[in-house]
Amino acid sequence: MIGETHRFTLRALKTQHSLHLPPFSSLSSPMADPSPKPVPLLKDQLDIVIPTIRNLDFLEMWRPFFEQYHLIIVQDGDPNKVISVPQGFDYELYNRNDINRILGPKANCISFKDSACRCFGYMVSKKKYIYTIDDDCFVAKDPSGKDINALEQHIKNLLSPATPFFFNTLYDPYREGADFVRGYPFSLREGAPTAVSHGLWLNIPDYDAPTQLVKPRERNTRYVDAVLTIPKGTLFPMCGMNLAFDRELIGPAMYFGLMGDGQPIGRYDDMWAGWCVKVICDHLGLGVKTGLPYIWHSKASNPFVNLKKEYKGIFWQEEIIPFFQSATLSKECTSVQKCYIELSKQVKEKLGAVDPYFNKLADAMVTWIEAWDELNNTSEETSSKQPNGAAK
Numbered sequence: 001m002i003g004e005t006h007r008f009t010l011r012a013l014k015t016q017h018s019l020h021l022p023p024f025s026s027l028s029s030p031m032a033d034p035s036p037k038p039v040p041l042l043k044d045q046l047d048i049v050i051p052t053i054r055n056l057d058f059l060e061m062w063r064p065f066f067e068q069y070h071l072i073i074v075q076d077g078d079p080n081k082v083i084s085v086p087q088g089f090d091y092e093l094y095n096r097n098d099i100n101r102i103l104g105p106k107a108n109c110i111s112f113k114d115s116a117c118r119c120f121g122y123m124v125s126k127k128k129y130i131y132t133i134d135d136d137c138f139v140a141k142d143p144s145g146k147d148i149n150a151l152e153q154h155i156k157n158l159l160s161p162a163t164p165f166f167f168n169t170l171y172d173p174y175r176e177g178a179d180f181v182r183g184y185p186f187s188l189r190e191g192a193p194t195a196v197s198h199g200l201w202l203n204i205p206d207y208d209a210p211t212q213l214v215k216p217r218e219r220n221t222r223y224v225d226a227v228l229t230i231p232k233g234t235l236f237p238m239c240g241m242n243l244a245f246d247r248e249l250i251g252p253a254m255y256f257g258l259m260g261d262g263q264p265i266g267r268y269d270d271m272w273a274g275w276c277v278k279v280i281c282d283h284l285g286l287g288v289k290t291g292l293p294y295i296w297h298s299k300a301s302n303p304f305v306n307l308k309k310e311y312k313g314i315f316w317q318e319e320i321i322p323f324f325q326s327a328t329l330s331k332e333c334t335s336v337q338k339c340y341i342e343l344s345k346q347v348k349e350k351l352g353a354v355d356p357y358f359n360k361l362a363d364a365m366v367t368w369i370e371a372w373d374e375l376n377n378t379s380e381e382t383s384s385k386q387p388n389g390a391a392k
């Protein structure tokens, strides 16, 4: 309402720019709250990043869990379209014009017309943690019928150690009611810092197009009450639908690649990021977890459209996976940025022969790091900062 102040966070980015401010009517204005709620975990240390091409009514269902967190909305597609955000949320919104204005020529590393654009939100955030969720993902219920606070579970996953070096057969040993089992080396029970928490989905599973075509009516109804650390040396297919990570530990590696408009491939954005992230986490001694929490994925995208986007990836990945499985990083790679630049060189060297696209992608990986360091003033730290933040 006129005169009502609204908590709109204007971010002091390296290059001042006028954010795409939707008309005042669609801006947030928190309702006065007579009974203040308990401060949620990591309230001021976590941003929620949402890539979108549609109005964000889905947030209504998440309001009890998200309303006290800051949102970074990355609007894809037509920048002239106004995205409406429900009242009461504190957010900043970036469309393509903002991305181009902030990054200049480096904006060409951010995909257009693909959910891969979400990684711009990781770059502009100034928080230690990120949670990213798709706008067709809703609150799921656990077997007792209770609404699942996915964000709370991700935070628990990130704040407790991981066990990448030795598999605990009773799953997450740090969870209430569990522990390390007999034979688990005591020297390894401190665990490793958790860099990534990969959540899952009830209802529409994240299947590739061929599987979707063969099993159009398959729904995931199985709730598995477990969180697992993905062992060191093992890759995994990372889905960006319900994903959280420690931005200070692994953020610069969370580049979602060149997808969508003008690119020969799509729907491999999160996969590419996940393979790079896992190789770097293994090198730096960081953990990646998968399992709880579940969200309810409501919309199956068109399998024929998906097949067109994915089909090159389906045969390319038979070469990409062996590349990542055999990728090694030198001991000089002591920061995420250094690991990432080293990996980009190997991508160009070893995947360039698969298709010229990988030369372009390798260059974009470098541009991404340059843009990340420029926006986050981390280039001078890149040479000395250890992933855990301690200077050399």
Ligand SMILES: O=c1ccn([C@@H]2O[C@H](COP(=O)(O)OP(=O)(O)O[C@H]3OC[C@H](O)[C@H](O)[C@H]3O)[C@@H](O)[C@H]2O)c(=O)[nH]1
Pocket (backbone or CB within 6 Å): 050, 051, 052, 053, 054, 075, 076, 077, 112, 113, 114, 115, 116, 117, 133, 134, 135, 136, 206, 239, 240, 241, 267, 268, 269, 270, 299, 300, 301
């Ligand atoms: O051009 C686009 C299309 C979509 N988005 C936003 O991205 C989110 C995912 O979109 P959608 O739910 O329609 O696609 P899915 O096939 O279910 O997504 C999965 O596969 C592709 C990606 O890997 C994605 O992460 C997976 O979840 C949604 O928020 C759309 O609004 C976009 O920004 N640009």
Ligand SMILES: [Mn+2]
Pocket (backbone or CB within 6 Å): 134, 136, 297, 299, 300, 301
């Ligand atoms: Mn979806």
